[in-house]
Amino acid sequence: MSYDDASFDESIIRDSIQKIDLEPIYLNEQYTSSIKALRGKAAVSDTSFRGILQYIESTAGDLAEYNISVNRLEKKLARLIDLHSILKSEPDALQIAVDADQDGRDPAEAYEYAIREVEDDLLQQSDLAKYSTHPNFINFKRVIWESQFNDEDMPAIEDWFDENGQSMSINEIKERQQNNSDDLVVAQERRSFKCPISLTVLRDPVTSTVCKHSYSREPLTELIVNTARRRTGTIECPVAGCNKMISLEKVRPDTALARRVDRYLSQQTQDESFDQIY
Helix, strand or coil: CCHHHCCCCHHHHHHHHHHCCCCCCCCCCCHHHHHHHHHHHHHHHHHHHHHHHHHHHHHHHHHHHCCCCCHHHHHHHHHHHHHHHHHHHHHHHHHHHHHHHHCCCCHHHHHHHHHHHHHHHHHHCCHHHHHCCCHHHHHHHHHHHHHHHCCCCCCCHHHHECCCCCECCHHHHHHHHHHCHHHHHHHHHHHHCECCCCCCECCCEEEECCCCCEEEHHHHHHHHHHHCCCCCCCEECCCCCCCCEECHHHEEECHHHHHHHHHHHHHHHHHHHHHHHC
16 A cells, blocks of 8 residues: 555645744834734644644554655654644744844845845755754654554654765665664663763753753753853753753752662673683
8 A cells, every 4th residue: 555545634734834824024114013913823823733743743653553665754743743843933933033123124035134144044945953852853753663663662862864964764764773772772771871961971861841852960060050140050961962951950960770770780791700700
């Protein structure tokens, strides 16, 4: 059965997108009073986007269960996530237009430039940078994996992307896992226990309540003290592809992870002793 023969109503996505108003209000109106209206409109559109993204997630599972390719569906999802990012930037772009008008500059030109900057930035980013922390993209991939491989453990998120940071299909991810099963398991375990700051095994680990990434307490504390923004005391999460802002107030001791690290180190010591004997 081909993708085109699937019982996937692609028109639902197309019609839903058409209902989302991505056009700004006319810039020759009362800019300052209109900006609140646009923010309200953006909130409605944001809800519409989330509904479409959830529909794509559920559809992906149905298609994958019948072994139907979901590559086109993933491309639509990626495009929608990009559009969502542009939509969320629209109120700020309009504020820039308002400021430009008050300064005697062309508000339409200022608005278009602000939106174009967001679009250009998205084009330059890899799939890894854009989607590896996006919940809808992550759920999409996991739904497909679970539909095809049931309870098998899925590789770490960073292993869903190739060397250039481009998203791989579920079959490609599975093939890589099979070809490198032993090395991959070890690599995943080491990566999960490695501090993204010191690049060594976690010591006294703390986990962010914002993005769920973990760090060694001392390197994180030093990084925040030395580089944090003065007013907020925050830094961008040091994990590649994550843009969440964290602070010492937004991390907590992770005793469960600390125990797992201890078990991992003990196992490593036992393996090394075994290798020396034999």
